[in-house]
Amino acid sequence: MDVSRSTFFRGLAATAAPLLAPATASAECAPTPPDNLPNNPSPEEWDTLPRPRALVLAGGVALGCYQAGVLSALNARGYEFDLICGTSIGAINGAMAAQGKYDALITIWRTIASKDITAIKPVFQPIAHPFARRYEPDAGLFNRTRAGVYTYAMLGAIASFVNGGAKQIAVCERGPSDDIVQQNVRLEDVKTPFAYVGTNLNLERPEAFYVVTSKEHQYNSYEYFAKNSRAHTDMPLHEISVTNETQRDLFWQSVRASGAFPLAFDPIELMVSENGRPAKPYYFCDGGITANTPLSLAFELGARTLLTVYVNPRKAPSEKDTKTFTLPSLADSIVGTLSTRQITKDIFLIEQICPSAVFYEIRPLDDLPVGTFSFDDNAAVNCSVDIGLKEGAAGPVGAGSRFRTGE
Numbered sequence: 001m002d003v004s005r006s007t008f009f010r011g012l013a014a015t016a017a018p019l020l021a022p023a024t025a026s027a028e029c030a031p032t033p034p035d036n037l038p039n040n041p042s043p044e045e046w047d048t049l050p051r052p053r054a055l056v057l058a059g060g061v062a063l064g065c066y067q068a069g070v071l072s073a074l075n076a077r078g079y080e081f082d083l084i085c086g087t088s089i090g091a092i093n094g095a096m097a098a099q100g101k102y103d104a105l106i107t108i109w110r111t112i113a114s115k116d117i118t119a120i121k122p123v124f125q126p127i128a129h130p131f132a133r134r135y136e137p138d139a140g141l142f143n144r145t146r147a148g149v150y151t152y153a154m155l156g157a158i159a160s161f162v163n164g165g166a167k168q169i170a171v172c173e174r175g176p177s178d179d180i181v182q183q184n185v186r187l188e189d190v191k192t193p194f195a196y197v198g199t200n201l202n203l204e205r206p207e208a209f210y211v212v213t214s215k216e217h218q219y220n221s222y223e224y225f226a227k228n229s230r231a232h233t234d235m236p237l238h239e240i241s242v243t244n245e246t247q248r249d250l251f252w253q254s255v256r257a258s259g260a261f262p263l264a265f266d267p268i269e270l271m272v273s274e275n276g277r278p279a280k281p282y283y284f285c286d287g288g289i290t291a292n293t294p295l296s297l298a299f300e301l302g303a304r305t306l307l308t309v310y311v312n313p314r315k316a317p318s319e320k321d322t323k324t325f326t327l328p329s330l331a332d333s334i335v336g337t338l339s340t341r342q343i344t345k346d347i348f349l350i351e352q353i354c355p356s357a358v359f360y361e362i363r364p365l366d367d368l369p370v371g372t373f374s375f376d377d378n379a380a381v382n383c384s385v386d387i388g389l390k391e392g393a394a395g396p397v398g399a400g401s402r403f404r405t406g407e
Contacts, residue, residue: 029355030355032355033402053080053083053303055081056085057097058087058090058292058309059090060310060312061089061372062374065385066370068093068096069106069109069386069388071392072105073393076393077395079307083195084194085196085303087294094196097192099189099191113375113376115180181252181255187211188242190211190242192213193211194211196255197291198284198286199285200282201283205290209240209251210237210238211241235291236275238273250270254270256268257284260284262286262289267285293346295343296350299350305357306360307359307396308399311363311364313367361397362391362397369384
């Protein structure tokens with residue numbers, strides 16, 4: 001870390017510490033980290049680490065297929081978590097993990113190429129395919145993903161007009177992805193506390209949703225996590241209870257909204273309460289815009305051991321040839337930048353505020369064969385799932401200053 005960046009982070013930590021002091025006191029942060037932390041903990045060693053233990057799932061669109069493989073492998077080996085937090089595709093994968101539906105999660109990803117996730121709205125189809133052929137000749141004439149993103153670049157304003165205003169500002173149909181989430185994400189099936197992030201477009205800020213479960217232990221209640229969460233004015237926490245049948249639609253719709261990637265999918269209207277006032281409609285889109293890896297949310301909810309599953313490999317920064325930037329390649333860069341920059345800052349700040357916090361990670365060892373938007377590439381998706389299963393079986397690896405070895 002260079003001197004200027006280190007100085008900046010220390011100043012930022014000093015500024016943030018007073019704001020977070022109430023949370024650290026109630027969450028019982030020890031003044032020093034635990035001794036003899038395992039770098040690659042087995043499930044038995046994992047069970048000895050400070051609680052609550054959280055699983056944090058980063059966003060990454062179609063790269064989430066790798067994450068699904070990791071989750072299945074962790075479950076098969078017996079790793080358990082007190083809290084799951086996710087954003088974007090991490091929220092959708094996390095909702096499945098919170099329900100214990102690991103086999104179903106793998107099935108979804110192995111068959112997702114047949115679900116037409118990136119189906120183009122009819123109004124765009126006459127022009128979409130020629131654009132795809134012009135700008136991505138090697139991808140094939142009918143590549144829906146690339147057709148969609150290039151069409152939007154030309155016709156975003158027309159989309160709003162033709163489809164009835166600001167509610168309809170994306171090129172892809174919502175139906176296929178809505179069906180997957182609605183059929184598989186059920187509030188009454190949630191077993192592990194689960195929090196996730198969406199972006200409120202009306203109020204221009206991130207907002208978190210927290211699912212209260214019916215399991216009874218000290219880490220599994222809204223009250224426990226809420227008392228450890230500081231007054232977070234820029235990320236309100238909306239409570240959803242598994243016993244409240246009236247919130248079932250809000251649950252799956254808000255999970256879906258967390259993964260509503262801008263420009264590709266329309267924002268989703270949710271009825272939520274603001275500052276205790278009666279619920280009113282707000283439009284939400286992908287939480288990755290504001291918190292692509294919700295590590296700080298997990299910490300603020302009380303977690304003291306945090307395992308983050310990323311979808312991009314750790315690489316040294318390198319200059320990119322700007323001439324190669326299409327929207328799909330730009331999305332790849334955005335995903336990597338959001339994860340790397342945000343996490344570097346978040347881990348540094350949390351370690352300054354709570355020295356006993358412990359960080360682990362699992363991430364691809366190399367670039368995945370699947371592209372950020374390549375839901376329809378069956379071979380690449382399945383290969384990435386298999387990579388996740390293999391690398392997830394190897395278990396968590398230490399992250400942060402406690403384990404730093406020249407990263």
